[in-house]
Amino acid sequence: QQQVKQSPQSLIVQKGGISIINCAYENTAFDYFPWYQQFPGKGPALLIAIRPDVSEKKEGRFTISFNKSAKQFSLHIMDSQPGDSATYFCAASNRGSSNTGKLIFGQGTTLQVKP
Amino acid sequence: KAGVTQTPRYLIKTRGQQVTLSCSPISGHRSVSWYQQTPGQGLQFLFEYFSETQRNKGNFPGRFSGRQFSNSRSEMNVSTLELGDSALYLCASSLDLAGDTQYFGPGTRLTVL
Numbered sequence: 001q002q003q004v005k006q007s008p009q010s011l012i013v014q015k016g017g018i019s020i021i022n023c024a025y026e027n028t029a030f031d032y033f034p035w036y037q038q039f040p041g042k043g044p045a046l047l048i049a050i051r052p053d054v055s056e057k058k059e060g061r062f063t064i065s066f067n068k069s070a071k072q073f074s075l076h077i078m079d080s081q082p083g084d085s086a087t088y089f090c091a092a093s094n095r096g097s098s099n100t101g102k103l104i105f106g107q108g109t110t111l112q113v114k115p
Numbered sequence: 116k117a118g119v120t121q122t123p124r125y126l127i128k129t130r131g132q133q134v135t136l137s138c139s140p141i142s143g144h145r146s147v148s149w150y151q152q153t154p155g156q157g158l159q160f161l162f163e164y165f166s167e168t169q170r171n172k173g174n175f176p177g178r179f180s181g182r183q184f185s186n187s188r189s190e191m192n193v194s195t196l197e198l199g200d201s202a203l204y205l206c207a208s209s210l211d212l213a214g215d216t217q218y219f220g221p222g223t224r225l226t227v228l
Contacts, residue, residue, distance in 0.1 A: 034216075043119070043205050043219030044158070089158060100171045101146060101209055101217055105158035 002027060004092050006106025013113050019077040021109045023090035026071065030092040034103070035064065035075045038087045047088070048075070080113045087111070117142065119208050119220035127226045133194040136223045140187050140208030147189040148217060149181060152203040161204075164189055165212045193225075201227045 013019045036044035050057045050064040063076040090106040120139045149161040160173040164183035181191040207217040
């Protein structure tokens with residue numbers, strides 16, 4: 001119930017293409033869904049986040065699509081660039097009822113954008 | 116504003132030893148969380164502190180402990196180290212407990228030989 005399942009494990013995309021990473025969850029109490037980007041030797045950095053009352057959120061080239069009924073959310077990276085090559089983690093948190101910032105992370109997706 | 120700082124950045128210990136890792140949150144942040152990152156298990160929640168009190172704990176053995184000081188700085192301790200404790204230990208800070216973005220530090224890479 002506490003798991004977040006992420007796919008694919010790795011992804012290779014050509015420069016200019018669209019990268020899509022998917023996540024699924026079971027716990028309907030989750031109310032906050034962030035995506036983190038991690039470069040080698042660095043800690044994860046927040047990329048974009050969404051709450052379940054919104055179906056889509058866009059920030060620059062990054063878009064989260066959220067499907068509450070299917071309990072799925074995805075990250076779309078438009079016009080992917082070599083600098084986007086990193087590991088991406090989806091996460092979920094139950095903040096409203098449990099008063100905690102505890103994040104449950106997906107297993108991560110290693111993205112390689114080829115020039 | 117300075118980010119989350121963690122010390123040391125790298126650490127090598129042998130089995131059976133104990134280790135203490137330190138985290139200084141972003142100035143003004145009162146909540147600190149710790150996560151363990153390994154290739155096999157990914158990112159797993161260890162503990163969460165707010166106002167010097169542990170508010171939440173993950174599924175780790177009692178060998179893992181932590182504390183938070185009045186200036187919000189936090190330490191975590193692992194006693195009787197095992198080979199499987201080799202990991203990147205990440206600290207994250209946020210303004211408050213449940214409503215804010217968590218900002219991660221660069222981590223401490225612990226290797227247990």
